[in-house]
Amino acid sequence: MTAVKIAPSILSADFSALWQDVLKVEEAGAEYLHIDVMDGHFVPNITIGPLIVKALRPKSKMFFDIHLMIENPDLYIEEFIKSGADLVTVHAEPVHHLHRTVSLIKEKGARAGVALNPATSPAVLEYILPLVDLVLLMTVNPGFGGQAFIPEVLPKITAVRKMLERCGSSAEIQVDGGINRETAAAVVKAGANVLVAGSAIFGSEDIAAAVRQIREAAEGGEG
Ligand SMILES: O=C(CO)[C@H](O)[C@H](O)COP(=O)(O)O
Numbered sequence: 001m002t003a004v005k006i007a008p009s010i011l012s013a014d015f016s017a018l019w020q021d022v023l024k025v026e027e028a029g030a031e032y033l034h035i036d037v038m039d040g041h042f043v044p045n046i047t048i049g050p051l052i053v054k055a056l057r058p059k060s061k062m063f064f065d066i067h068l069m070i071e072n073p074d075l076y077i078e079e080f081i082k083s084g085a086d087l088v089t090v091h092a093e094p095v096h097h098l099h100r101t102v103s104l105i106k107e108k109g110a111r112a113g114v115a116l117n118p119a120t121s122p123a124v125l126e127y128i129l130p131l132v133d134l135v136l137l138m139t140v141n142p143g144f145g146g147q148a149f150i151p152e153v154l155p156k157i158t159a160v161r162k163m164l165e166r167c168g169s170s171a172e173i174q175v176d177g178g179i180n181r182e183t184a185a186a187v188v189k190a191g192a193n194v195l196v197a198g199s200a201i202f203g204s205e206d207i208a209a210a211v212r213q214i215r216e217a218a219e220g221g222e223g
């Protein structure tokens with residue numbers, strides 16, 4: 001099993017002191033910086049665009065993980081990658097030609113992720129797995145931070161882990177939504193290895209301790 005990685009979601013950071021919060025999670029040893037992009041169409045919220053990614057890029061050496069919750073992602077993929085994205089994840093639900101979209105991410109030089117809402121079947125991944133570097137399984141319905149973890153996704157995590165093994169894929173499995181000290185072990189036990197956490201990290205008085213505690217809890221689920 002690949003080592004657990006922690007991906008703090010800046011959706012819950014202090015936007016008036018954003019890069020200082022980014023520095024805190026980098027110093028705490030978190031591996032990925034999870035950046036939630038919402039368009040007010042695919043999800044009922046509007047957040048961050050490529051300008052923010054570009055502004056943060058010189059401030060941090062972290063792996064920039066861009067979670068696009070937008071319609072028509074093909075229009076923006078190149079700009080996000082030029083702005084400093086290391087990984088671009090698109091949702092399967094609003095995309096008409098997923099193979100084309102994932103291929104575009106790879107062509108433009110980033111790693112490619114595919115995200116699935118809690119109710120979406122992983123069957124959609126089967127024939128594009130060789131191109132996919134990360135599968136993001138939403139453990140809340142996307143759009144907002146601070147929502148409760150949906151436990152019905154746990155068997156889907158295990159199903160995707162088995163699918164990856166069957167296909168000889170080394171793609172990572174990321175989970176996003178409601179991840180904290182209480183839920184971390186269960187998602188890792190089910191087969192996830194990249195854990196996004198927003199409110200559990202940036203809502204904490206001690207950001208470094210929160211990263212450490214989630215990692216410790218997650219490692220309790222390895223085995
Ligand atoms: O994609 C997201 C929401 O759509 C966020 O990454 C996610 O909700 C993180 O927030 P929290 O850890 O507070 O649930």
Ligand SMILES: [Fe+2]
Nearest residue numbers: 009036067176
């Ligand atoms: Fe996210």
